[in-house]
Amino acid sequence: MRIIVLGSAAGGGYPQWNCNSEYCRLARNDSTRAFPRTQSSLAVTADGSRYLLLNCSPDLRQQLNQTEPLHPREGLRSSPVKAVVLTNGDVDHIAGLLTMRESEPFSIYASARVHRILTTNSIFNVLNPEYVRRHTIALSAPFRPEDAHGRPLGLEVEAFAVPGKVALFLEDASRGGDFGTEEGDTVGLHVRSPESGASFHYIPGCAGLTDSLRQRLDGSGLLFFDGTLFRDDEMITMGVGKKTGRRMGHISMNGEDGSLAAFRDLCIDRKIFIHINNTNPVLVENSPERKIVEQAGWTVSRDGQVIDL
Amino acid sequence: MRIIVLGSAAGGGYPQWNCNSEYCRLARNDSTRAFPRTQSSLAVTADGSRYLLLNCSPDLRQQLNQTEPLHPREGLRSSPVKAVVLTNGDVDHIAGLLTMRESEPFSIYASARVHRILTTNSIFNVLNPEYVRRHTIALSAPFRPEDAHGRPLGLEVEAFAVPGKVALFLEDASRGGDFGTEEGDTVGLHVRSPESGASFHYIPGCAGLTDSLRQRLDGSGLLFFDGTLFRDDEMITMGVGKKTGRRMGHISMNGEDGSLAAFRDLCIDRKIFIHINNTNPVLVENSPERKIVEQAGWTVSRDGQVIDL
Numbered sequence: 001m002r003i004i005v006l007g008s009a010a011g012g013g014y015p016q017w018n019c020n021s022e023y024c025r026l027a028r029n030d031s032t033r034a035f036p037r038t039q040s041s042l043a044v045t046a047d048g049s050r051y052l053l054l055n056c057s058p059d060l061r062q063q064l065n066q067t068e069p070l071h072p073r074e075g076l077r078s079s080p081v082k083a084v085v086l087t088n089g090d091v092d093h094i095a096g097l098l099t100m101r102e103s104e105p106f107s108i109y110a111s112a113r114v115h116r117i118l119t120t121n122s123i124f125n126v127l128n129p130e131y132v133r134r135h136t137i138a139l140s141a142p143f144r145p146e147d148a149h150g151r152p153l154g155l156e157v158e159a160f161a162v163p164g165k166v167a168l169f170l171e172d173a174s175r176g177g178d179f180g181t182e183e184g185d186t187v188g189l190h191v192r193s194p195e196s197g198a199s200f201h202y203i204p205g206c207a208g209l210t211d212s213l214r215q216r217l218d219g220s221g222l223l224f225f226d227g228t229l230f231r232d233d234e235m236i237t238m239g240v241g242k243k244t245g246r247r248m249g250h251i252s253m254n255g256e257d258g259s260l261a262a263f264r265d266l267c268i269d270r271k272i273f274i275h276i277n278n279t280n281p282v283l284v285e286n287s288p289e290r291k292i293v294e295q296a297g298w299t300v301s302r303d304g305q306v307i308d309l
Numbered sequence: 310m311r312i313i314v315l316g317s318a319a320g321g322g323y324p325q326w327n328c329n330s331e332y333c334r335l336a337r338n339d340s341t342r343a344f345p346r347t348q349s350s351l352a353v354t355a356d357g358s359r360y361l362l363l364n365c366s367p368d369l370r371q372q373l374n375q376t377e378p379l380h381p382r383e384g385l386r387s388s389p390v391k392a393v394v395l396t397n398g399d400v401d402h403i404a405g406l407l408t409m410r411e412s413e414p415f416s417i418y419a420s421a422r423v424h425r426i427l428t429t430n431s432i433f434n435v436l437n438p439e440y441v442r443r444h445t446i447a448l449s450a451p452f453r454p455e456d457a458h459g460r461p462l463g464l465e466v467e468a469f470a471v472p473g474k475v476a477l478f479l480e481d482a483s484r485g486g487d488f489g490t491e492e493g494d495t496v497g498l499h500v501r502s503p504e505s506g507a508s509f510h511y512i513p514g515c516a517g518l519t520d521s522l523r524q525r526l527d528g529s530g531l532l533f534f535d536g537t538l539f540r541d542d543e544m545i546t547m548g549v550g551k552k553t554g555r556r557m558g559h560i561s562m563n564g565e566d567g568s569l570a571a572f573r574d575l576c577i578d579r580k581i582f583i584h585i586n587n588t589n590p591v592l593v594e595n596s597p598e599r600k601i602v603e604q605a606g607w608t609v610s611r612d613g614q615v616i617d618l
Contacts, residue, residue: 011410012411017413018386018388019381020387021385028380058407071337072326072329076548076549077328095407100326101400102321102325117432121432122479123478126478169432239385241412
């Protein structure tokens with residue numbers, strides 16, 4: 001199984017279009033100190049030729065252009081991308097579907113809640129049902145993703161609920177502190193090669209670690225995990241926003257309630273932060289915060305990173 | 310007045326994600342013979358610091374990253390982009406609005422028909438009305454675009470109806486050969502600097518030249534015009550699609566009904582094709598078709614091109 005990190009940043013990417021912070025200026029002006037990053041997505045293949053996307057970012061066209069194994073190779077129109085799994089309905093995870101128009105057969109796997117976003121937004125009708133098959137996935141029920149013609153890609157995926165929040169544009173303040181969030185709004189994925197037995201977990205958005213989630217992840221060989229913020233209030237203290245990480249549905253790295261502490265006693269071979277917000281100091285090479293996460297046994301993902309399992 | 314071509318390709322861009330044609334392979338492998346192009350959009354400024362976007366393509370984040378004058382410069386969060394005018398509701402002209410989330414004040418100008426697409430697709434609710442002002446424009450009624458705080462950008466814009474087609478994802482086959490197209494679905498723009506008197510026309514989508522459109526454009530100093538296809542049936546003969554240009558709402562360059570013939574007797578100082586589809590042979594430098602359009606007095610736009618008027 002091969003994993004390609006197509007994008008490692010959170011919504012807005014790094015740099016973000018309207019952000020003039022020190023970190024974003026660094027990404028524009030000195031990419032040796034801070035690598036620019038597109039929005040969060042992985043490509044996975046079991047056979048080296050047919051790929052499954054985990055999330056579909058607004059930067060997808062750029063990501064595909066930059067990733068030679070994902071260029072079309074067969075006939076006049078084709079793509080190595082055969083299927084997509086969505087972990088939630090946020091813009092940074094679904095807008096890339098608009099790039100995947102142009103009558104190309106592929107399959108979309110998502111929860112009923114996320115599919116509802118696609119069906120109630122007519123703009124996604126550019127995905128012609130003659131070509132694009134939409135599959136509803138159930139939580140905690142492993143499935144084998146297929147291309148649009150029903151051919152399995154040689155991977156098994158299990159989606160499981162994680163603490164999270166409904167997509168920003170669907171928040172309903174009248175429904176209390178969780179803004180109308182329901183099960184299936186945010187999922188994590190366990191991706192496995194039934195042939196080799198290799199597997200990994202992908203959780204780009206997660207509001208906190210429950211006991212059942214800890215049990216599920218303990219013993220994992222590889223984990224990509226929500227690295228949105230370093231400090232829960234960093235957007236507020238930097239003066240770029242009004243929301244805490246908690247309000248946005250993301251656990252932060254630092255602090256007693258943070259992910260570094262939460263994972264300390266779990267046995268996971270390789271822990272990689274992904275979905276990193278442009279305010280997170282771990283984006284800066286050799287920053288004190290980068291050193292803290294590395295000393296805690298984590299690495300910070302980069303666009304174009306390739307991992308073979 | 311300064312114009313920056315942010316993107317010069319039609320929907321899908323060049324190369325298109327799933328296109329393995331000779332032309333798209335050329336754009337991937339030999340950019341000296343065929344420059345890659347992102348999807349159609351212009352940035353215009355009267356004062357050199359505040360910009361108006363004409364359309365907002367899915368490639369907007371990449372376009373802004375590549376265009377230094379559009380990087381934020383003031384405070385922690387800001388953008389030189391102060392307003393957007395939309396000429397229709399196609400994905401290649403509106404999806405970039407999803408990049409312009411993140412609580413940045415700006416104004417959107419569009420016809421009532423195009424605004425309806427934004428309001429009926431909840432994903433565009435990421436554009437918080439606290440920051441983003443939506444103005445409905447009337448046809449043939451010049452207006453002066455303002456930033457979100459009501460400060461005029463020093464430009465005057467007139468939108469006028471051109472023959473076209475409703476957005477693909479809203480086509481209604483039950484409503485006959487025009488698929489439910491109504492006035493305001495596709496407009497052209499006349500952009501003028503009231504201070505200098507300089508002006509140009511921008512018509513990235515147009516199904517044909519009516520007499521009134523010919524009269525309007527005769528005498529123009531600069532025209533950006535729909536260069537989607539060279540031949541009306543080129544997508545069919547290349548084997549990459551089932552539709553003619555006419556069916557998609559685009560006049561082609563070639564032939565008796567084509568734009569080269571239609572503009573032959575009009576007096577226009579500078580004629581530039583934009584919104585060029587990846588099947589159009591004029592994308593290839595020195596192709597016979599490129600020579601034909603150049604001999605007819607046209608040029609083919611490129612991303613990053615700057616024109617001062």
